[in-house]
Amino acid sequence: MSPPIIVWFRRDLRLADNPALEAAVRAGGPVIPIYVLDETPGLRAPGAASLWWLDKSLASLSADLEAAGSRLVLRRGVAADIVLQLARETDAAEVLWNAVFDPGHGERDKVLAEALKREGAEPHRFNGGHLVNLDDVKTKAGGDFSVFTPFWRTARQAVIDGGSIPAPSALATPAAWPASDALSDWRLHPTAPDWSGGFSDWRPGEAGAHDALEVFTAQALRSYSTGRDRPAVNGTSRLSPHLHFGEISPKACWRAAQAAAHHGQASDGEAEKFLAELGWREFNAAIARGPDLAKTNFDRKFDAFPWRDDPQGLEAWKRGVTGYPIVDAGMRQLWTTGWMHNRVRMITASFLTKHLLIDWRLGEQWFWDTLVDADHASNAGNWQWVAGSGADASPYFRIFNPMLQSEKFDPPGDYIRRWVPELARLQAKVIHAPWTAAAPVLAGSGVRLGHDYPRPIVDHALARQRALDAYAVIRTAPGATPDED
DNA sequence: AATATTTTTAC
């Protein structure tokens, strides 16, 4: 029997459209699929919501592999050591994986690749996670892009789609299977308390991912450009956790949107809007190849920014009791379901960084812990975009007005009613800013401000001016380059 | 992927 090939699953928990798996199957020998719960020191540990998802996604992948006559070997520890050990143990001829670009991962893989070569196990890295080869998208001058629009103009043309790769129906098995941990022993699902009761709308795993894509292209894509901004409506793809864990490839999403436009299910413009969102995922991954974006301001001028120390404000924000209904609705949706609508992510992030002047890193960490789709590049990149320190022409004065945003994107107040039930009986006219309502209106709706629901913890106009003043500090700081706009 | 304020235009 020919020596086995190890396929190391990481952020590609799927059988279809998986270049590393395809290469292993094509080679013809036995395939040993493995997953390692990586405990390498210095690597950022996944948050609790991510681990909840991982648990289900691994169970799904494992079942799919078993249906193909194979298995998923589970191990935990320092990944490079474990993979090397498994390669030795099984006398593997090759070890294949799809690239991950998060901080520390590329370095870890490079060291491992050298060690594997010395053992006679050939390492091979594939691009399974991105539409383009990120290293190949360069400006005319050969540098890296730092603004989305020109990046996407170039990257969009560089998307290589060799067509879909079907999931293998059967995998050849090795003469002997290496030992595997039991998934349940990893205790990824929360207990005492189990706070995941509100996560039940999700269906982690490859089948759930493809269903989500199908529902999206059949329903929401046709009005994506406006529907995506309405938090009370199912107007987004809800593909983010599936994409983060690689249960579906971005190329499959790309193809589905184009096919939908081709078949008249959506206009080219609407499809293009969705493709651009996939583009943001590429863009954030591209800029995240530099210094750790969760720690370092992309715009180093922000290193001097006078953030406030405000533990009480931070806590009110986390718990959804700031007194701004749209902000509180978003933060409670996040806590309850492990997800927050994108429009509301921008509003809540703007509130933390502009109204409370709290360091964006604290917000990024909270999202990292509570989002099922927490993705290093997207999360840190988008937080910095909102804070103004990110890769963007990013005018520092882009301060969201929570009432205006709320009126604009949740006009009837349905999203607020869903997540802030104590305000459910308020009319649309006052639900976005209950403190402006006349006393009888509040009383008639059973709302006692300061008791049932808090008054605003900061005044919008004052907070806005305070933020502008704070930004003026770094704009005029020594060494700062003056804004051209 | 914005907002507040001022100025101009349309009725």
Next chain:
DNA sequence: TAAAAATAT
């Protein structure tokens, strides 16, 4: 006088 457009932050 309201709406739209321009402009500053």
